[in-house]
Structure formats: C-alpha cells, structure tokens
Amino acid sequence: MAATKDPRPCSIADALTLVGEKYSLLVLREVCLGNGRFDQLVRNIGAPRDILATRLRRLVDAGILTKRVYSERPQRFEYRPTRAGLELEPVLLTLMAWGDRHLRGDDDRPMVVEHSCGHELLPVVSCSVCGSAVAHEDLTAHPQSPGWTVSGPTAAA
Amino acid sequence: MAATKDPRPCSIADALTLVGEKYSLLVLREVCLGNGRFDQLVRNIGAPRDILATRLRRLVDAGILTKRVYSERPQRFEYRPTRAGLELEPVLLTLMAWGDRHLRGDDDRPMVVEHSCGHELLPVVSCSVCGSAVAHEDLTAHPQSPGWTVSGPTAAA
C-alpha cells in the first residue's frame, strides 16, 4: 500500500530538493559571481551563518559546489561552482530577467549582465532543435509514468 | 544606521521571495499543466493542504495566479497562471532540463515536453540580441549599486 503521499515524479521537484531551499540559489549566484568565501556569502546574501553552513554542505554533497583551499596556514576556503553548478546559471538568469521585468519599474535593475556580443544580456529560452523562442502554446507535456495526466491546454495523454 | 542586514539588491532574490518558498514552483508547474484545482494540486504535489492554501493566496496576491470560479452551486474554483505566471515557465523548463541531465540516468525522464516544431523540447538559454547560447565565460556582471562588487571571472567593476 503506497502512502497517500506519492507526488508526481518530476525533475523540477527533484532539482528543487537540492537547490530549492531558502538561500541555495543565492549562494549559487554569489559563487557564480566569484564571491565564494564564507564571510562574503554571509554579507552579500544576508543569511544566518549556521544556515549558510548547512546549505554549503548540501550543495557540495550534491556536486553543485566544490570547497577549495585558497590558503594553507592559515587555512582558508573558497566555494566554487562545479560544471553542474554552472549549468544552473541559466535558471538564475531567467529568474533575474523575470524579476527585472515584473518586480521593478524598468531601469532600476540592481544588476546588468553583459554578453560577450557587446550588448546587455536579455536571455530567452528557445528550442535547441528549431531555434525559436518557446511560448506556452507551443508546448505539449507527455508524462511518462502511467497515472499521471495533464488536463488543460498544454495537455496530452 | 543601516542594520548589518542589507544583502545585495537583486532581482533573483526578489523573485525568490515570491516563488522561492517550498512548493510554490510546483504549484506553478501543475497550473501550467492545466491542473489547477485544489485537490489535484494536493495530490500531484504532495503538499499539506494548509500550506498549499497559503501558497495559493500568496501567488494570487503576487499576480502570478488567478482564482477562477468554474462552477457556481456548488462553488468550485480553479487556479490559472496569469501572463506573469506563464513567463515563469521558462524557469521551470530550464530547471527540469537540468534535473533530467544531472539527477537521472538519461531516459528515465518522468516527463517529456514536445515543442510545436515536432521535436522534444531541449531548452537553451540564449542572448536575444546575437542569438547564441549563453555560456558562463561570455558573461560580465555589472552591479548598479555602489558598494556591491563581484570578484572572480564574470567580474566587473
């Protein structure tokens, strides 16, 4: 008898159990910006030190960050993103763009990201096959496990 | 005297105060899939009913969801994404792709999203100006508020 507690199997949910706790994505933000030391993280994120310590352990265990020694005697550490960590950067960029668009009057953006092409980065999510930007109406979801369905538009058996 | 508690101003942080609480993005997932009714959400997400109620209120207040009546007598409701909510879908897609790649042996993906071009959607985040996929090395961050700097690669005054 399965408990009444088996939610839809989903990689979004799985990803969020790793990086969805409070502050985890902000840690990743700082680390991607190159601010990987404990006290920098405390200051720039504004998180309690103990919680930060917990998050860092978790992110290292998950293979999203690594802890590097940048000085023996006295021993000092720095957290850096792994490959997997860097591949979460698009999530941050997309979230930042959303926040800029919906939570701020245009042009009090607290940070601007510049792309190597010379312009400000305005990230778009697109289909890597056909190259066009994805819109909700163009998507059809296909759950792979029986018993899990979708209903509305964007639906499929 | 500013408290010792002013973190870096950031749209990622702001966005996460709205959608970063536990279950919020899963609610958005279900709602984007067309499963917008309370009991569907409870079942598909596996969240406690009281917390779900709290999250739904918050998301509606934030303008990310709307609560629609789909039946008077007996009164029944359905939550749907607003425009702003739909614009968060790219975040979900990116997160799902990451989870599929890093948390699963390829091909036990619990859900496949099909794009209208006929292929499975493999989302990429790209620069809307030059069209090329973004890589970490191509980015330069420019904080707009004095006092907030970045250090490593990806750094800038």
Add this chain to the structure above:
DNA sequence: TCCGTGAGTTGGAAAAGCAAACCCTCACCT
C-alpha cells in the same frame, strides 16, 4: 438520509529558521 467531493480551516507536535555569542587557528603588532 447517508455518502462522497471540493475547498478549504483548525490544533498541536516536530522541524527549521534566526541572532548573537562563542570558539579556534593563525598573522601581525608592540
């Protein structure tokens, strides 16, 4: 009339969050 469904609310225990204080190692200054 009794049962089931949808959409929540309520109450109390368990877990997580928080701020401040504390600890340890080393380096530097005097």
Add this chain to the structure above:
DNA sequence: AGGTGAGGGTTTGCTTTTCCAACTCACGGA
C-alpha cells in the same frame, strides 16, 4: 608575551514554519 583582528565556522536559546490529521461547510447523487 600579550593583544588585536580576520576567516570560517559551531553553539545556544528562542521564534516561526511545517507537517499531519481531523474537522467543517456546502452541495449533489443514490
């Protein structure tokens, strides 16, 4: 030798959230 200060955390004690089960209320159908 003693004091100061930075870096990188851990400990303590309290507050806030979560969690779970049970309960409500309004209806509709058998």
